[in-house]
Amino acid sequence: MPPLVEMKDIYKIYHMGDTEIHALDGISLTIEKGEFVAIVGQSGSGKSTCMNIIGCLDVPTRGTYRLNGKDISKYSDDELAMVRNKMLGFIFQQYNLLPKLTVEENVALPLLYGGYSDREQKIRAHAALKKVGLDSKAKNLPTQLSGGQQQRVSIARALAGDPSVILADEPTGALDSRTGREVMTFLRNLHKEGNTIVLITHDNSIAAQAKRIVRITDGRIVYDGPAEGDKIVAMQDRAGEDEA
Numbered sequence: 129m130p131p132l133v134e135m136k137d138i139y140k141i142y143h144m145g146d147t148e149i150h151a152l153d154g155i156s157l158t159i160e161k162g163e164f165v166a167i168v169g170q171s172g173s174g175k176s177t178c179m180n181i182i183g184c185l186d187v188p189t190r191g192t193y194r195l196n197g198k199d200i201s202k203y204s205d206d207e208l209a210m211v212r213n214k215m216l217g218f219i220f221q222q223y224n225l226l227p228k229l230t231v232e233e234n235v236a237l238p239l240l241y242g243g244y245s246d247r248e249q250k251i252r253a254h255a256a257l258k259k260v261g262l263d264s265k266a267k268n269l270p271t272q273l274s275g276g277q278q279q280r281v282s283i284a285r286a287l288a289g290d291p292s293v294i295l296a297d298e299p300t301g302a303l304d305s306r307t308g309r310e311v312m313t314f315l316r317n318l319h320k321e322g323n324t325i326v327l328i329t330h331d332n333s334i335a336a337q338a339k340r341i342v343r344i345t346d347g348r349i350v351y352d353g354p355a356e357g358d359k360i361v362a363m364q365d366r367a368g369e370d371e372a
């Protein structure tokens with residue numbers, strides 16, 4: 129079985145006038161099925177750029193990326209959209225729920241795009257809402273829910289299509305610490321059920337809940353291993369920031 133995620137010497141380079149910005153500067157990263165990985169680093173270190181490539185929302189300037197063994201670099205935009213829909217579940221800091229659709233319709237939307245029948249959409253949306261404890265809110269609008277509940281709806285939406293990888297970019301960033309902990313409990317439970325989760329955060333205490341930490345500084349991986357070992361590297365990372 130090929131690894132789920134396999135990045136080899138990935139560069140993402142932006143040109144701003146005469147200067148080159150190496151948002152990713154030679155990243156190699158392998159993630160196996162069932163892992164719970166936190167990608168951490170200072171603001172501007174390249175975390176979201178990395179997640180956008182893993183999530184097929186963006187393509188690298190150089191290097192190869194294989195998702196479930198398939199090199200996606202030659203894929204068209206339509207093919208990438210299909211891969212995103214079938215294989216990936218996204219959770220963002222700002223929930224990204226559509227305000228005019230009910231909770232149930234929001235969760236079902238990717239299933240609609242994925243070509244599921246009306247009946248299948250309903251069944252899957254309800255099962256996903258039940259998982260996050262919000263089946264009673266199916267007919268509500270997102271604005272009638274608390275921030276933590278809205279984030280749980282967005283988790284249900286990410287889960288509904290049964291994705292191979294769940295990608296969460298600062299999922300607790302807009303929440304108070306208690307609600308943030310609840311959301312983390314959900315993610316941990318999803319991991320226990322066998323889901324593969326990639327979590328992006330700049331919060332070290334949240335990252336410590338993952339099994340594996342990948343720390344990025346200036347577009348490069350400076351640590352990859354268990355949370356305990358990251359502590360010293362995190363301190364050095366902060367010290368570097370103070371000097372800058």
Ligand SMILES: Nc1ncnc2c1ncn2[C@@H]1O[C@H](COP(=O)(O)OP(=O)(O)OP(=O)(O)O)[C@@H](O)[C@H]1O
Pocket residue numbers: 142143144149150151169170171172173174175176177178330
């Ligand atoms: N479209 C773009 N054009 C030019 N530069 C970009 C673009 N997107 C990102 N960058 C630059 O690439 C670097 C990495 O950005 P990225 O968004 O990946 O950081 P991040 O680690 O997610 O930061 P944060 O914690 O603030 O979200 C930054 O220096 C950023 O300014």
Ligand SMILES: [Mg+2]
Pocket residue numbers: 175176177
């Ligand atoms: Mg970011």
